[in-house]
Amino acid sequence: MANHAEKPEKFPGLHFKRWQHNMFFYLTTLNLVWFLTESTPPATNAEGETETQALSTVDAWKHSEFLCRNYVLNGLVDALYNVYSSIKTSKELWESLEKKYKTEDAGTKNFVVARFLDYKMVDSKTIISQVQELKVILHDIFAKGMTLSETFQVAAMIEKLPHSWVEFKNYLKHKRKEMTIDDLIV
Template sequence: MWHLLMVLLDLVKDRKSSTEKDFKRWQQKMLLYLTTLNLARFLQEDAPDLGENPDQQTVVAVDAWKHSDFLCKNYILNGLDNALYNVYSPMVNSKALWESLERKYKTEDAGSKKFVVGKFLDFKMVDSKTVISQVQEFQLILHDIHAEGMVLGESFQVAALIEKLSPTWKDFKNYLKHKRKEMTLEDLIVRLRIEEDNRQSEKKADNYHQEAKANVVEQVHKSGVDDIDVNTIMETRNAHFFEDVFPYKVAQERSSLERTSMD
């Protein structure tokens, strides 16, 4: 009895599923509920025929069948969203109601399959997001594909994920493709995580070296010339000496004069 109550509560929560992509889940829960009540057979049975001259026993059996079918049909209607109740309540019996729901929503399921397959084929990784976050998106698409009843082998999943890496991962893609040992999807995700961490570390190291290189400044002696300042780096192919500006020439001239007077 407790199990039956839990199934009923789940159906109440999932009422809108009959109008959305989760119809299959709602249908399975409803089928379990009706099976527990011994009413599932009315989803496939037609109403019995009384015939021209029915006896009392036949009349009682037909009335019992109609009563059970009435319960079955209304259990299904009660599990639908309120907006659909008036649409499907005119159905003559449980079988007609069940088949009508299947025709409508299983057709939509077929469209849903095409939509999911389209998402899988169009999915490509980009450099503006982290690889691991995009792997999670890819796994959600795989989950939707499996939920639609389409089975993809793990080897196919691994190969597809490798192909969907961005062009900047070209070398790593080639490395993965040439690995002889078969990888599971979980192994591949671990390798991608390690590679991404290594790339981020290398990028930080490169940035640090560039900043350090930019901070290295060659000290130039203060010459007294306005055009040559301290902390200025000058590069030229032809060297020019400023004998007329630097104090070295003055000192040299004084030295020459001293030597002349002494001589």
């Protein structure tokens, strides 16, 4: 009997990469993950295999492929289930979801980068709260699989300090020793 404790929540159309990773793990625990990449085997007899054995192998494959496809479909919210239920194989279903939602992930990457580039600190809020907001944006960037060196992050944070901090910004820029983000915050 399969352990369904790892069953991912239904995919609502957001955070595809996270859902995909969870579904992949779930299908791995059920020993069905390989149906996402494999095509139907030919119904021909392998060397030394009887026709009955060949048909039995194909029937077993079809049954397991059916299970895999339906586990993926049942991992979608009802509206998405209705859209994707006509797709006949697990492989085609998986590829279709990737094509649709990985493209959307690229758009959200652009949005997160724009949030980071547009962010400016102001005098009307505490610096610590603004640094936390910036750290959340950086976390979102890393969560999307993008990387920024710590040196770049420190330099960007210095540049985002409010205009009234111009002398302190210049002081920080002229320091010879590289700082970490924690050093900068302190």
